[in-house]
Amino acid sequence: NAGVMQNPRHLVRRRGQEARLRCSPMKGHSHVYWYRQLPEEGLKFMVYLQKENIIDESGMPKERFSAEFPKEGPSILRIQQVVRGDSAAYFCASSPPGLANTDTQYFGPGTRLTVL
Amino acid sequence: GQQVMQIPQYQHVQEGEDFTTYCNSSTTLSNIQWYKQRPGGHPVFLIQLVKSGEVKKQKRLTFQFGEAKKNSSLHITATQTTDVGTYFCVGNAGKSTFGDGTTLTVKP
Numbered sequence: 222n223a224g225v226m227q228n229p230r231h232l233v234r235r236r237g238q239e240a241r242l243r244c245s246p247m248k249g250h251s252h253v254y255w256y257r258q259l260p261e262e263g264l265k266f267m268v269y270l271q272k273e274n275i276i277d278e279s280g281m282p283k284e285r286f287s288a289e290f291p292k293e294g295p296s297i298l299r300i301q302q303v304v305r306g307d308s309a310a311y312f313c314a315s316s317p318p319g320l321a322n323t324d325t326q327y328f329g330p331g332t333r334l335t336v337l
Numbered sequence: 338g339q340q341v342m343q344i345p346q347y348q349h350v351q352e353g354e355d356f357t358t359y360c361n362s363s364t365t366l367s368n369i370q371w372y373k374q375r376p377g378g379h380p381v382f383l384i385q386l387v388k389s390g391e392v393k394k395q396k397r398l399t400f401q402f403g404e405a406k407k408n409s410s411l412h413i414t415a416t417q418t419t420d421v422g423t424y425f426c427v428g429n430a431g432k433s434t435f436g437d438g439t440t441l442t443v444k445p
Binding site: 254256262263264265266269277312314325326327328329330331 | 370372378379380381382385423425427432433434435436437438
């Protein structure tokens with residue numbers, strides 16, 4: 222059973238470009254979470270999604286950031302018009318169906334975004 | 338909103354010394370989880386505590402959940418260089434809240 226997959230593992234963008242980060246949850250998992258980790262800092266929650274629904278986006282910046290988890294395909298975190306401050310590691314985690322707040326989250330390897 | 342404080346932020350120990358990190362929640366939790374992130378890696382689940390006063394052990398690691406279900410600790414006995422990394426607690430009470438982590442370095 223493959224774990225959580227994220228791609229790309231490393232992404233370099235110039236200021237003003239768009240970044241698309243993909244996350245494929247573990248097989249059978251229907252909950253997806255996105256976190257951002259700045260260098261030398263902890264994980265900051267961004268958004269929690271179930272298939273086709275955003276459940277909690279309280280950690281998402283109001284502008285330029287969006288997330289989706291379509292019925293088919295991976296979850297996408299999209300950052301428009303990237304700025305240098307967006308440089309960070311972005312981790313995706315998934316958990317199985319059920320009471321999400323009691324389930325273990327399985328993390329992907331992360332995408333390390335560098336904005337030049 | 339729910340807040341989870343974790344201390345200390347950094348801990349440097351000599352190999353063989355013990356290490357403890359503490360996690361305190363502003364609200365009563367339904368459960369607490371602990372994760373470890375190695376340098377350059379991603380968080381990996383260690384354990385989940387659910388019951389008031391629960392204590393669980395994994396080899397040299399001892400995890401405790403407070404009686405009021407608002408605090409928790411992770412204790413490592415006789416640290417080894419393989420223990421280096423950042424240890425996060427995650428408090429669950431309707432939503433999951435990560436502590437900021439304690440980064441452990443071990444000097445051989």
